[in-house]
Amino acid sequence: MSGAASEARTRETIVRFARSMFERGFTVGSSGNISAAVEDGLLVTPTNACLGFLDPARIAKLDRDGRHIAGDPPSKEVFLHRAFYETRPGTGAVVHLHSTYATAISCLADTDPDDCIPPLTPYVVMRVGRVKLLPYVRPGDPRMGHMIRALGGSHAAVLLANHGPVVAGKDVETAVYAAEELEETAKLVLVLRGQPARRLDAAQIEELERVFSPPR
Template structure:
């Protein structure tokens, strides 16, 4: 096993446990993946992110064929749609976190920009977050919906399902997912109030300074 793969396995276990213990991914919900030089690592189907076993993680080759470990999550089409569309993506995080999922269920949210720019960090780490229509979990029907958006957006809300975020590393994807969840919480807590959004010039300054790369 390469040092890269060993580190990726350790990272999946560590970050999965961290998010589970903080209530971001209850039960056996959510799934994670990492792109390796020779393939991919995925969390197994029906696994709890708080109790992952590094030796039982699913390994797939570069063509997406399962070659070792437990059977992978059923959400492979979701992850591969990001990897195919974003060459910079080295990891994908999909959770059923409470506030982002709640936001994905609202009928009056802007489908092109579900997370308003109310804090600098959501602009810096997440960017605009579109919503794609509902598809059955695990269905390949989600893939073209993701590919249509993921080139410009590292984070997407799945309608009535929850967030999915790609990052240049697993850590980056986790941090962006957590920022999305916290901002979704702020959006819902302040719903109906007079919100002061960041101005277009302020957003442009943040984007130019921090050069979001999901």
């Protein structure tokens, strides 16, 4: 497949998954953004665009140096996307949502910053891995990128305090599924809050990591 055809398919994939997430309530209004790597740069959903109504031709394109070269202006949070591509080899897509339950976890004062989505199910271990809570900065602040780079690629997913989750994956499908798994686990965390919940133990987590090789 030519580079142009591959890029066109990637644009359509972004639109399809973005609409699906919007229609199921994972994102509302003009919140959230998605990016995907292509042969000669990066595709990023436009700033102030609703993920439910994207036009594939208007998705922003950046060159390999991060310069905007086509489409509408990219999301103002493009910094956090680029940080994942630069620090996690194999990253092919990044999804940032303001999904309700994960964002709620990011607002709780007692959330563990080093492991903010506990291992309640095997699937969050397999698809997401350990999630780091990063300090609050305003949306669009370049410090978002600096904080993600400082992790050195050690996490495939982070929660931005009082803001929401960011998840990286090998392609759009994988990143979207991981973001959805994170959101559903965050829902479980809040449903079980105050109850004697049973988490997976260290041996169970090690087995999952050995068998399924999840994100670092």
